[in-house]
């Protein structure tokens with residue numbers, strides 16, 4: 001075991017050092033493990049602190065006043081201390097992964113070295129003593145971290161067979177950290193697609209999310225494709241490989257490459273936009289049409305893509321709000337903006353897309369045009385963005401809530417409540433989007449009564 005003292009790490013929070021003293025004074029050990037060690041060794045302040053100890057959960061619960069029994073059966077508790085949350089797990093080993101998913105049994109009563117050996121990758125198999133700063137690094141994690149390599153601890157095939165989630169974790173860490181995957185570890189990724197089916201959709205989703213929020217998701221998605229794992233994660237995306245993108249059949253640029261490029265272009269922190277970019281053309285394979293003049297087209301592909309995205313994200317157990325937002329954006333992505341658009345057209349776009357999504361929609365379309373090298377269209381979209389900002393800054397009415405009348409006002413002039421009234425408000429909004437000066441109580445009430453009398457308006 002190589003132990004080394006690390007003098008130049010970013011300082012640990014004093015709350016962590018104080019908590020560590022509580023452990024040591026009671027005769028227990030405490031090590032920082034996992035992502036926090038990676039961050040510190042890379043000179044970054046960790047976002048959260050995973051810790052390992054020889055104390056069992058019951059003993060930890062006696063040491064601190066505020067402890068949440070997060071996963072006592074697996075040895076994990078969360079200690080709330082001086083404004084921090086520390087995830088503390090008892091040293092353990094795991095045995096007999098009969099379903100490639102979860103260990104059937106965990107065993108406590110082992111030492112830190114044994115605990116490190118059950119961990120997935122060398123960069124995750126280090127432990128830092130909280131008080132004296134000693135690093136335990138039995139698998140060469142520090143060197144792999146410096147060289148930028150994700151390497152399984154032990155025999156990669158066996159480790160993936162034990163727990164198939166590690167397959168996705170390997171790709172996810174490589175993507176997040178922009179690391180290579182060591183050759184044998186990478187080779188062992190092959191053929192793991194079938195075992196991924198044993199993994200709960202939520203866990204696949206969580207790994208996918210981390211990949212998508214990285215700077216360059218395309219890197220991880222290409223790794224998944226190369227290891228033939230894409231079908232197990234998002235088969236709809238796999239179906240886009242080899243399908244020509246654009247109007248020329250042999251452009252050499254397929255829908256898959258286009259989607260990856262768009263995804264990279266979206267701002268990194270916005271999951272919904274990244275998902276929308278990744279999936280915005282997944283309906284193209286089924287809409288592929290060869291025209292009589294030799295060109296190709298994809299009629300209705302925005303709608304088809306939105307439907308497929310809805311299915312795929314539902315299957316991956318995304319929250320309903322995410323599924324709706326992403327499908328909403330995708331269904332509208334074939335936005336054809338021209339400098340000749342009237343202000344009313346801009347207002348209608350905002351109203352239809354929703355103020356929450358209109359900028360995202362423009363971003364999505366812009367990425368779409370940039371990857372197709374349609375520079376002029378991308379510039380036009382910048383102009384559209386500026387017009388949308390100006391419209392919103394002016395406070396032009398955009399939704400029925402902005403109208404100078406509401407349902408109560410309409411009821412007062414004798415219009416029956418119900419779905420009809422909702423439709424009537426929408427119709428008034430459409431008049432106001434055309435010309436915001438119409439947003440006056442008198443005009444709207446008169447117009448509502450007229451429409452109501454008239455009866456059969458669209």
Ligand code: ATP
Pocket residue numbers: 033034035036050118119120121124125163165166
């Ligand atoms: P991050 O929190 O940034 O995603 P992390 O390395 O802290 O990265 P966690 O999922 O929080 O990852 O897990 C903490 C540690 O637990 C890992 O560093 C690793 O040592 C171990 N670990 C987690 N999941 C597995 C697994 N499926 N197989 C083996 N070890 C694992």
Ligand code: MG
Pocket residue numbers: 034035036048050
């Ligand atoms: Mg962690």
